[in-house]
Amino acid sequence: MSDVGTEGAGGATRADPESEGPRIAESERGADSPGPEVESTVASDAFEALGNEVRMSVLRALVDDSAERGDGGGDELVSGRTMTFSELFEASPADTTAGFAYHLRQLTDLFLDAEDDEYALTYAGLQVARAISAGTYTDRVSFGPVPTGDPCPLCESGELAAVCEANYVTVACEDCERAVLTLPFPPSARRDRDPERLLDAFDRHHRHRLSVMSDGVCPECAATMDAALAAPPESVTEQLPDAEADRAQVRLDCQQCGCRLRAPVTLAVLEHPAVVSLFHDHALNVRDRPIWNVGEEWRETVVSDDPWCVRVSAELDDEVLDLFVTGDLSVAGTRRRDVEEIRQAS
Known part of the structure; x- marks a missing residue:
């Protein structure tokens, strides 16, 4: 199995162009049932508030302080991560307390919660501080080639x-x-x-993300992930042998933040209980197979494209497991049979 498409994310911020202030109250309550109230901030205002080294030092100090105190960094402890004005001032490159107070005011409410003389990170502040520490916005890493030790599933002669x-x-x-x-x-x-x-780590990271996506939750923003089966583009099918040209592809899209993924159907069912059970019964662990080559025992067959139904099969020793995947990526049914039984039936 192969041909996992590129995953990307693009920002999508809703704002009222006629609003004079940075905050926009947006009600998402329906007429019959109370829903969440969402308060939004214009993206340009949010990023402008971060554009200063003194303010960046405040966010870093609050993250570093919680790590040094050994509170584990859990999100449930965000409200307990506090530093005083004096402590934050000492951790910053600010020259005067008056100037530092101005910078704190620019961060308060959106990135900082303030109560008396104690300051703590908000959810947004925590995410920004973590991204800064991780180098998400600043570091560009390149490496390789690193041999995987796995054969190419496309030509079956080279290595990946x-x-x-x-x-x-x-x-x-x-x-x-x-x-x-x-x-x-x-x-x-x-x-x-x-x-x-x-x-x-790369394999585990994307297995987890794919599992969450397949469950309909965006791993980037937790919004609803649209999941569907579709015919793969020509750029994918032209790489496949003629016998595999009739294929389907998983399409996962978040309409909120733009996160998306294109992948073989097999990868969307690797964590299904029936799959885990089959491999376990044969003294194997399906997680030992990397996503770039899950093994020769897998097959995909398009049963119908209107509506979509794809049979994903895995054969181990004397058994075959079939999973019937519908257009919204739900597994409509499973079937586990002996290979000999299949031969006799045919």
């Missing part, structure tokens, strides 16, 4: 290697030079891992 350029990892065949997948990878992942552990 991973190359990272500017925080995007591409796994491609060294012989036929065709790419199996291209996916983003946080720059901080490279800091304390050797190449072998790095590829394992």
Whole structure:
């Protein structure tokens, strides 16, 4: 199995162009049931408030303080992460307390909560501070090629290697030079891992994200992830053998932040209980197979394209497991049979 599409994210901020202030109250309550009230801030105002080294030092200090105190960094402890005005001033490059007070006011409410003389990070402040510490906005990591030790599923003669350029990892065949997948990878992942552990972390990272996406939750913003089956584009089918040209592709899209993924149907069912059980019963762990090559035992068959139904099959030893995946990526049913039973039926 191969051909995982590039995943990307684009910002989408709703704002009222006629509003004079930075804050916009947006009610999402329906007529019959009370829903959440969303208070938004114009994106340009939010980023402008961050554009100063003194203010950045405040966010970093609050994150570093919680780490030094060993509170574990859990989100449930955000309200307990506090520093006083004096402590934050000492941790900053500000020259005067009057100037520092001005910078704190620019951060308060959106990035900081203030009560008496105690300051704590808001949810937005925590996310920004973590991204700064992780180098998300500042570091560009490149490495490779790193051999994966796995054969190419496209030409079956070459081996796959991973190359990272500017925080995007591409796994491609060294012989036929065709790419199996291209996916983003946080720059901080490279800091304390050797190449072998790095590829394992890359696999685990995207398995988790794919599982969350397939469940309809965006891993970036937690909005609803639209999931559907569709015919793959010509750029994908032209890389496949003629016998596999009739394929379907998983399409996962977040309409809120623009996060998206294109992948084989097999990858969307790897965590299904029936799959985990099959591998366990054969003394195997499905998680030991990397997403760039989950093994030769997998097959995909388009049963119908109107409506969509794809049969994903895995054969291990003397057993075959079939999962019937519908257009919204739900598994309508499973079937586990002996290989001999299938031969007799045919």
